[in-house]
Amino acid sequence: MTLLARSLFVVGLALVAPFAVRAAEPLTATGVIHGDQNGGTISRHLYGHFAEHLGRCIYDGLWVGTDSKVPNTGGVRNDVIAALKNLKIPNLRWPGGCFADDYHWRDGIGPVDQRPQTINIHWGQEVETNAFGTHEFLALCELLGAEPYLAGNVGSGTPEEMRDWIEYLTFDGDSELANLRRKNGHEKPWRIEFFGVGNENWGCGGAMRPEYYADLYRRYAEFCRDLSGNRLTRVACGPNGNDGNWTRTVMERIGGRMQALSLHQYTLAAPWNSKRPATGFDEAAWFAIVRDSLAMEKTLDDTEAIMDKFDPQKRIGLFVDEWGTWYEAEPGTPGYALFQQNTLRDAMVAGLSLNIFHDHCERVRMANIAQVVNVLQAMILTEGDKMLLTPTYHVFEMYKVHQDATRLPLELKSPEYRHGDQAIPAVSASASRDKAGKVHVSLVNVHPTAAVTVTCELAGVAAKGATGRVLTGDKLDAHNTFTDLNAVTPREFAGAKVGNGSLTVELPAKSVVVLELAE
Incomplete structure (x- = not known):
């Protein structure tokens, strides 16, 4: 403890x-x-972020396109780039989230006007243009100086599809996929360290039991190879909050075949079907959210205790790659867009959570707040060509002095x-x-x-x-x-x-x- x-x-x-x-x-x-x-060491990766094709996170939030009147670099908003660079953003997780397990990477490469339009089945059944794909995301990471963290498709994809994406991204030799990458404008391979083998496979990623997911992970991860000197940190789907059965089963069945285990925990202080408003609340609601954010401590204690039984050397990292507050959507916005205001109460949750992650830095080596722009506990809100920084952003900016420091x-x-x-x-x-x-x-x-x-x-x-x-x-x-x-x-x-x-x-x-x- x-x-x-x-x-x-x-x-x-x-x-x-x-x-x-x-x-x-x-x-x-x-x-x-x-x-x-x-x-x-308090890894800088505890200050990671998350961008999903959800609501206005990608489109309007990060991406406006090269022909936009909003000042941009390669289609990405300049004001958002500057704000995130000021945070010393260490990594960015993409394309989801639930979206990841229905995302097929080939839809997002090649000439933009030739990319297929698909349906975002998880978030409002909106049409996905695929204008923001692999090359656009990795160009954004280069602009930010952030490590990319990719989430692969286990729920509706195949081992072959995942294997091909890794070759396309990281192989430096003369292969059909490496040459396709070159044709699409990127001569040298990217360095990809963090790769999630599925996302929330207990829920939107396939409604799987832990035994079934663990066996699927073993199959898919076998084809996630280290190519041309690139070394992957393979991240297995971990529990939904403090689910000891999922953690225990996955640790027992996968073991050293993974380098990290994910964990997702949101602060709700209400049933999923009865979320609280983001503003206009009283002290009881203030207390409830702050109180429930402290549950992260027990979740980490319990999860680490299970991991320690199977991995006493702590070779496997724990990645809390989705966390933050979750409220009602703002009035006048669609519920599936998860757009919420961000208040001083969220700043409290951010500070408390980061302090907890610091104390668990021996095992917890990455955390990703959800999400970076216009979704849930966002760093940034945008409206047309306007942008604002939220109280949570300011906590991350103040706390950046802890990145890679000795606790x-x-x-x-x-x-x-x-x-x-x-x-x-x-x-x-x-x-x-x-x-x-x-x-x-x-x-x-x-x-x-x-x-x-x-x-x-x-x-x-x-x-x-x-x-x-x-x-x-x-x-x-x-x-x-x-x-x-x-x-x-x-x-x-x-x-x-x-x-x-x-x-x-x-x-x-x-x-x-x-x-x-x-x-």
């Missing part, structure tokens, strides 16, 4: 607590940052945030030291009305001062709009000080703070 997990038990994720804390009372948290310990174990005793008869920790925190030796501390206070004074002993950190930024808002559902782009944006934070070997932070209510300690 991680240090964060232990701190959660200290304050209690349970429904009972010894006393209720009034919002007017001063709250305090205490802890220790172990700068003299190595807690593992510093952080023990934290947090006060409770109580609502009704339930209680959760008010504060979450994480710390790391980057390659230049700078120490960064990220803190989240989910209490909607009470500030928290956080005091952390600095063990092995010779800090002389602290600077940072804060993200907060005036309302629980504070969010950015196309008429107010900066309602929720990071601002300079002066509420931290260092002295007598400790860090003291006056952490505002409903806020995310990231600090840099000057040594």
Whole structure:
């Protein structure tokens, strides 16, 4: 169990607590940052993203076409390129999602005007033009400096189709498929590391049982070969949330034939058929979403415990390649498009989730928030030629200092945030030291009305001062709009000080703070 997990038990994720804390009372948290310990590397790939052919994620969000009046590079919006590069986006997962297991890669290559129009059966039965295909996606990744993460079609495809896609992408020799790639405009093969052998095969990827999927994986993955020096990380479809039976069966039957196992978990706080609105909510809805986002900790603990039995050396990575909040679609938009507003509450979920991933970095080596533009907990929203950055975007931008840094174990005793008869920790925190030796501390206070004074002993950190930024808002559902782009944006934070070997932070209510300690 991680240090964060232990701190959660200290304050209690349970429904009972010894006393209720009034919002007017001063709250305090205490802890220790172990700068003299190595807690593992926080892979930059924990800050990954996801783009599916769904709603306006690809078309209008990323892709406008080369003849668009919206400024673009090769058909991709320039404003979106700049925004994502600013995040140091490490990887991008495509083409799905559910779309992946009905996607046939040959439909998306060759002259655009000769590509077939198909039906997106999962998302509104909309017509898919296939204007954005393999070459367009990989060109986007090159523009962003991001690693591509491809999801192969197991649900409706064949081993031959998957095998041919890999040859088309990665073979440098004189073969029919390599020459077809050259004919289509890309002389040299691409470097493809991450390759998913199916997606959500327990659901939209084929409604399979774990035993059946595991056998299919063994068959399909056998033809996913390393060609021309390219080395694949083959990702098996893992559980839907905390499904121990799926994890156990797949680990037992596939074992070392995979290099990673995926896991999908969304924050809903409601049944699938009764999702909550993204804005206009009360404190009960704030609490429910924040509380349920913390369930990621137990899911990771339980999944890792199963994986450890079959893979004690931790050779197989755990990829949380779909996560985030899921609400009702915005009024006036089709439900299948999954377009939702993004508020300060989502910033809380982002900060909490990233802190949890940091604490599990030994096994969790990739995470992909869903999705990058105009879908679910998006980084970016677009409307015609306009673009806005969401509160979640700003958390990712503030937290990018942790990418590929050394995690510093952080023990934290947090006060409770109580609502009704339930209680959760008010504060979450994480710390790391980057390659230049700078120490960064990220803190989240989910209490909607009470500030928290956080005091952390600095063990092995010779800090002389602290600077940072804060993200907060005036309302629980504070969010950015196309008429107010900066309602929720990071601002300079002066509420931290260092002295007598400790860090003291006056952490505002409903806020995310990231600090840099000057040594």
